[in-house]
Amino acid sequence: MSDVPALVMDCGGKNMYDTNLVLGGKDFSSRLIVGTGKYSSNEVMRTAIEESGAEIVTVAIRRVALPGSGESILDVIDPKRYTLLPNTAGCYTADEAIRTCYLAREAGLGEMVKLEVIGDQRTLFPDVQGLLEATKTLARDGFTVMPYTNDDPVMAKKLEDAGAACVMPLGAPIGSGLGIRNPYNIKIILETVSVPVIVDAGVGTASDAAIAMELGCDGVLMNTAIAAASDPVSMAKAMRLGVQAGRLAYKSGRMGKKLYATASSPLEGVPDWTS
Amino acid sequence: MFVKITVNGQPTLVEAGITVDGLLDTLNIKRQYTAVAVNREITPKSEYGTVKLSEGDKVEIVRPMGGG
Secondary structure, three states: OOOOOOOOOEEOOEEOOOOOEEEOOEEEOOOEEEOOOOOOOHHHHHHHHHHHOOOEEEEEEEEOOOOOOOOOHHHOOOOOOOEEEEEOOOOOOHHHHHHHHHHHHHOOOOOEEEEOOEOOOOOOOEOHHHHHHHHHHHHHOOOEEEEEEOOOHHHHHHHHHOOOOOEEEOOOOOOOOOOOOOHHHHHHHHHHOOOOEEEEOOOOOHHHHHHHHHOOOOEEEEOHHHHOOOOHHHHHHHHHHHHHHHHHHHHHOOOOOOOOOOOOOOOOOOOOOOO | OEEEEEEOOEEEEEEOOOEHHHHHHHOOOOOOOOEEEEOOEEEOHHHOOOOEOOOOOEEEEEEEEEOO
16 A cells, blocks of 8 residues: 555545544544534434534533433434544633533543633634643643634644644634635644644635645534535535545645646647638 | 522522432433533542532533534
């Protein structure tokens, strides 16, 4: 296999020749991570996630409804099949986020966490100071920390140094669907850190996911772009293909850009029709 | 004899001396994929049977839900 070019091949949704995405010592062949929020029904969610090919699925940690109904999202998303990624959405301080991660671990959801410390309710932009503090503490306590951060290369480096397992810069505000607003910063982040870079938030459609991957990102995390599509199940498939297409294009090495045309057909041998 | 505690933000009357285990039974809550914190401190599952709740305690019971 060593002389096989490092290309992504779509073989039943599995990458045959690409390297895997490695997080917390685990290998993942899918580079798409999906959320479980905002779906119209559990059945649509289950089918969409299946169609996305994702192996990592995010969940929120929230109070149980009282009295207990006995129902659980994990009856729909089988924890034996998917790696669960509890998030700290809704946490506005490092302390809240850290406690939420401990709760998730105690609940048996593992030690991989999507760390969010939100700094502003309207934009949901991260509070990077709190994020850095929480990353340090959680990494020291054995968590595989996946921090949702802004598209700032300096902060990305600080998070890596603090022990983050990857960095997850936003493409645009959470749930906005505005796409990758600053591809140049994402590119600089890719050149700055050696941990995986996963674009988290902002993706609206398949081309956004492809752009993130073409930049060289290691993965894309999304929720609303699939859940809020008119047909979430087919959008989930579009996202799977978009991520694969973008990754394949990245690994293939795109042609250089030129301002003027270069003919694709031979210039010689054109029939002479002059009279 | 009853004491007043807060469970997930709701004022709740429970029997004095009730354990976390007892509370979860009363509320019909499964243990799997659930976590409990009493007064901001997480209660390990191994201590559900021994940690007793008293007047004014704040209990949080959480589990995974849909989210991104």
